[in-house]
Amino acid sequence: MAKGKKGPRQAFGLKCSVCGMFNYITQRNKINTPEKLKLRKYCKTCRKPTEHKESSKLK
Numbered sequence: 621m622a623k624g625k626k627g628p629r630q631a632f633g634l635k636c637s638v639c640g641m642f643n644y645i646t647q648r649n650k651i652n653t654p655e656k657l658k659l660r661k662y663c664k665t666c667r668k669p670t671e672h673k674e675s676s677k678l679k
């Protein structure tokens with residue numbers, strides 16, 4: 621159990637930049653990766669790979 625565990629790793633949602641749907645949840649180490657993530661991933665709403673941007677909200 622990771623209850624109350626704090627560290628540089630933070631969970632982020634990955635949001636499709638085309639339709640705005642949350643498709644993935646990922647983790648990022650703030651120390652190793654200070655910049656925002658931008659990934660090309662498949663979006664099932666757009667039904668094609670789109671650019672996904674990091675968003676701190678997980679809903």
Ligand SMILES: [Zn+2]
Pocket residue numbers: 636637638639640641663664665666667670
């Ligand atoms: Zn999409």
